[in-house]
Amino acid sequence: GTNGDSSEGQKDCEPDSSAIKAGIVTDEGGVDDKSFNQSAWEGLKAYGEEYCLDKDEMYGYAQSNQDSEYESNLTRLTQQDYELIFGIGFKLKDAVQTVASQNPDTKYALVDDVAEGDNVASVTFKEHQGSFLVGVAAALKSETGKVGFVGGIDSPLINKFEAGYVAGVKSVDPSIEVDVRYAESFSDAGKGRQIAKSMYDSNVDVIYHAAGGAGNGVFTEAKDIKAGDSEANVWVIGVDRDQYEEGSVDDSNVTLTSMVKRVDVAVQDVIKRTIEGNFPGGEVLEYGLADGGISVADTNEEAYTDEIASKVKEWKEKIQNGDVEVPQTREELEGFVSNLE
Amino acid sequence: MSGFVDILNSIIPSALMLATPLIFTALGGVFSERSGIINIGLEGLMIMGAFVAVVINLELYPILGSTLTPWVSILVAAVIGGLFASLHAVATVTFRADQVVSGVAINFLALGIGLFLIKQIYGKGQTDMIDGGLRSTDIPILEHIPVIGPIFFEGTYYTNWLAVILAFVVWYVIFKTPFGLRLRSVGEHPFAADSVGINVNRMRYIAVMLSGFFGGAGGAIFALTFAGNFSQGTISGQGFIALAAVVFGKWHPIGALGAALFFGLAQSLSVIGGGIPLLEDIPSVYLQIAPYVLTIFALVGLVGRAEAPKSLGTPFVKGSR
Amino acid sequence: MDYVIEMLDIRKEFPGVVANNNINLQVKKGEIHALLGENGAGKSTLMNVLFGIYQPEKGQIRVQGKDVNITSPNIANDLGIGMVHQHFMLVDTFTVTENIVLGSEPKKGLKVNIEDAEKEVKRISDQYGLKVDPKALVRDISVGMQQRVEILKMLYRKADILILDEPTAVLTPQEIDELIQIMKSLVKEGKSIILITHKLNEIMSVADRCTVIRRGEGIETVDVSQSSTSELASMMVGRDVSFKTEKTEATPKEPVLEVNDLVVKDIRNVDMVRGLNLQVRKGEIVGIAGVDGNGQSELIEAITGLRKAESGKILLNNQSIMNLKPREIYNHGLSHIPQDRHKYGLVLDYPVAENMVLQTYYQKPFSSKWSLNFKEIYNHAKRLIQEYDVRTPSESTLARSLSGGNQQKAIIGREVDRSPDLLIAVQPTRGLDVGAIEFIHKKLIEERDKGRAVLLVSFELDEIMNLSDRIAVIYEGEIVADVKPHETNNDELGLLMAGSNKKEGEA
Amino acid sequence: MKLQKLTGAWIPVVSIIFGLLAGAIIMLLFGYNPLAGYIALWNGAFETPYFTGETIRLITPYILSGLAVAFAFRTGLLNIGVEGQVLVGWLASVWVGTEFSLPMAIHLPLAVIVAILAGGIWGFIPGYLKAKYQVHEVIITIMMNYIALYSVNAIIRNVLTDRDDRTENVAETASLKVSWLSDLMPNSNVHAGIILALVAALFYWYFIEKTKYGFELKAVGYNPHASQYAGMSVKRNIMLSMAISGGFAGLAGAMEGIGNFGYMTLNNGFTNIGFDGIAIALLGGNTAVGVVLAAGLFGVLKNGALNMPLSAGVPHELVDIITALIIFFVAASYMIILLRHKLIKLYTDFKNKSKKGGANK
């Protein structure tokens, strides 16, 4: 097969004997969803290369296409003697817990949510912090005083992005309006685009999306405006990965920045700890700004000006010092905003 | 007042944009169903169109640039869509397959082939974002008409207007030309058509392939205006909505146009509703289901009974009756 | 002698049936050649072979003396052969003109030149005296006019040899007369006609020669002028047939069905039955005579609960059945032999046995509380099949694969067997051969003699005259005359049906 | 729409063989090892009791969604709305399972019945609109799918939970998980629903083939005019049929709600259980036995497919292609019959010719 993932050519190195057999089970997106599944897979591949391992021998993945396949896939990898298996996405929480309790000798890690069990490590990210920082960037970039947020499905996880973002915007300038909408889908690009269009039409100039494939629609709308008028002040803020490429249109780019969630970093970190004999079973690992688990992309140098960058840096420090407590829910956000006034 | 015009300014272009792929696909459906072949595979035809258009777009953009690429992509997608639909024709016309089953198979097959080939070509489950997507423009002259100009002709797509014009062309073809007369006779009473020497099976092949052509174009336009790439979820239900538009529009090209526009309008109303102060306080779920509920009300209240082509769904077996 | 058509030793098989076994048919130029045979004898099959719809297993066809191989209707068309099928080949939703030009449309640019086509249709229809409205939708015109459209279709394509498969089965007496005139004028223009019909008097009045087919075999070709109806009938059936139905004087008793001032609208919301009054008594057959479209269907549908009545009264055994559900009406003692046996009479994809309990399946003994009792259902069918001489391989054969005559016998068996107080029979013998007609007529009289009320609707005057004890003439939704058959004649009835009496009656 | 019955079992079997052959050819063309691919497929479905259990678990809702589509089809109705009916049935079963606390003898049947009712109502609406206003059931059911999708999400978010993305787990008293089955196929999610599904298939068969109601429903499907003439109520049967069809679908939803998952999450899109049901029903010739077998085939292919990339490097989309081809071949069974006919005719022609020494032309 011409499977692009495999690098089955001759290797000029010897597999490291300390390595463990590690795998991931993705949710619906698959390992090239340009989002956290892909990021997780990149982390695993990096591990494979570092330790000079063969794909499917020592590391591999199973893609789920439906909710009901998570358990099957986790069990499948377990039965193939994987020693450490990552469940990518909060949707796998139940499946990871179940399978982990059935297989106490195998180690599991759940990304994006907290699972119970001594043989399960939970990996979470402080998305609200990253979202806060891109909110700061949005507020600084906005000329109209209106910015937008497009969520996928209205759910606690996405609300975390929303709350952080709004808090960031309001921290810079409480008078800036934030138009928050949900596509109620992570795949319907048509809806994403329509929402974006209606936002840009109503003078919103920066949109942060946390909507997966529906977010593609936000990019297509922004790019269309930009293609018609290269001076137009429309921006998209990407999510999960650096979505700079997605924003490229002719000679310019509409991606202001992205809230990057380094699942790859986390995956490699958990594997390393396990190899070292420190598997964080039963623990919750929270990756955030300090450890590079969450970061803000600065690829679009032209748009993401030094001024913005330095302001973002200021706020980042405030968060890290604990001067600012970023809200994670809508209730916390309310309190946060009323404190600002 | 100006607020109202602003809202129209926002809703209409967005409704048109959303309706366009539906119009194309529904017109294809009209061809197929007018000839007597149920086409539940419109979804699959759109998937095939989206897949081909994205691949062509990715491959040709560096060579053709941003003006030509989208059009070439749509054209190729339409042609491949037509060829792909011929499978449905072979099954249902030549081999008298149950038309619903064959349509379902088309849906499975399109997604399977699309994703399988994406994996073979790019080594991953979905493509990169395209650079040569469709771009909106202001239509010269027409954009200057007061009030209407900005609403309908500013920041619009040529494909939108192509779709509207095509609906009328299809109407002309189906209701005015010998081809159309024959097509309809084949869908209504194939034995009558056969007895005057019309090759029923050939007409049905042509009609089904036309549905693939239009459905492919519809899928392509969807991918090039909205998604910008191809993946598992790029086309998720638009084909079924287009099928509904065919029936809603009573198997008439202008009816299908109207149904698709209605649907686009209802959908964009529901999306934009979230931004209109008056509607802001309505729980979002009501806005989300509004397009579908409105469609049902429209059907019950305005459209009512629709008469399908008489022999829709029945294979033509010469000599039997 | 030169023949325009020669079919020699034609053999055509269907799985399990030899429909045509070495049949010969020779048609002379300018003649009307009748083809006669019982239901299922193989007439339609033979003509379908000639028209290229079926390919024969064996045999030779010559047209104008030349050997031909007719593999499709196109080729038949090119050879000047046209066919009006037993079931019309017209697209309901098209106009008359669209139907006629379909397949060989005149063009103007990309468009069908519908104006020219309409003119041409008008011209041909005037030439042969076929009155049609070129712009009317086929579904809006009468069956008679549809028939003329079919003929025009052939003439438009310049056919010289015209095949008419049972063209009169669906026509009213007036329309039949018109058709006969048309056929005569066609042969005068040099066309040749092959005419399939079960009606011997039609053959006597128009045909020059007649070929008789029995069970797929060609029996004989005779000169009609040298033959008689009884001779033709016995050749066809293989035994002597009596035409005059034997029956005694009726002894009517109390009324079973009473209809008073009934008003019924059709789908288009037009009053089709307008204040109609009718009474049918125990022990009599009342025939409703009238031209199709004068409210017969609406009347029957209203009585049987298939259509809503607007006002008036319908009493069955002195109880109102107006606007009850069909099932309730049946339970009041009504049976109905419907006009269109394929559309209403049968579920063609059900076995014969299950069709025999179509109204009663839910009752004992065919059904217990939940489930059907198939043993009873099949026994019931076995009995009816025998009593009513339904020719079917078995009770579990699908109704679809029975011939029309046998389908009709199955329906009649089912309806009569329920021992109704009122039996409504609409066109019960349409398209059937004389043997079957005889059988059905006998059954209806038997029912009358058992004291049942029979309401007969037929467009065939002979049938009305033969069977009825009383004839009610319907015209524009009203009963305009009530006469005894022996006190009237066909001509008078024809006039009454055309409405000539109406003004006098009112005056 | 003509209902086509398959003549004998050989056509599906030949179709499956053709489909698998076509799949093998595709694998060869793209440089995969077909044998390894199919072994991986088989192992993925059956290798250990665990996977067998998972395959059965997958088959369970398929049987029911297939029956749902088939039931409507028997009455001449195309129920594309099974998808939505599954969702509301799922929600209903979880609602009963989480919100009540009752003894199992009441709780479990109640959850099942409420799911059936919910699906039934969701199916009844298009049936009612069709009977009453003659609007085509295809559009209404498509619209009802979307209404179900968004409404169910909203109810999970706002009614069953406080803005959460997932409901509580259903109470054990409402769960279909039974220990003897889990012991048989350890750790798998196989649950007692499979028994319910098979009982439903039996019910389907009995209802359609043996009862007077089935007699009516089929009659209406074959010929509404004759049914009306015979005193059956066409409208009532349309509503009844859609409601019962929806009931099967609702039960399919309960299989996920109180069988497989034991909870419900916000849905990003459709479950595909309903859409696959269309293929399963028609593949199974709309008969009870056929649907069960077709659901079995689907379950095996789907579950086995998951193992193909892992064990043989074959993309699992290939199985979608194979499935589609099998459906095509079954649908186009006339092709297979024709092939046989042609062969026979060729043979007899040849015999005739050699006997007579020439054509009869």
Ligand SMILES: Nc1ncnc2c1ncn2[C@@H]1O[C@H](COP(=O)(O)OP(=O)(O)OP(=O)(O)O)[C@@H](O)[C@H]1O
């Ligand atoms: N398509 C067919 N398939 C199988 N058998 C057929 C087919 N068409 C006709 N037959 C059989 O062939 C025989 C002749 O049928 P045909 O229709 O020619 O009779 P017919 O003389 O026209 O009868 P009728 O007076 O009822 O029209 C019948 O036994 C019939 O069952």
Ligand SMILES: Nc1ncnc2c1ncn2[C@@H]1O[C@H](COP(=O)(O)OP(=O)(O)OP(=O)(O)O)[C@@H](O)[C@H]1O
């Ligand atoms: N596809 C078919 N398969 C088997 N038999 C068929 C088929 N088509 C027609 N037939 C047979 O052809 C014969 C003639 O059919 P046809 O409908 O002409 O009968 P009919 O007596 O003329 O009835 P009607 O008077 O209603 O036209 C019937 O016996 C019917 O069984």
Ligand SMILES: [Mg+2]
């Ligand atoms: Mg005949």
Ligand SMILES: [Mg+2]
């Ligand atoms: Mg006949």
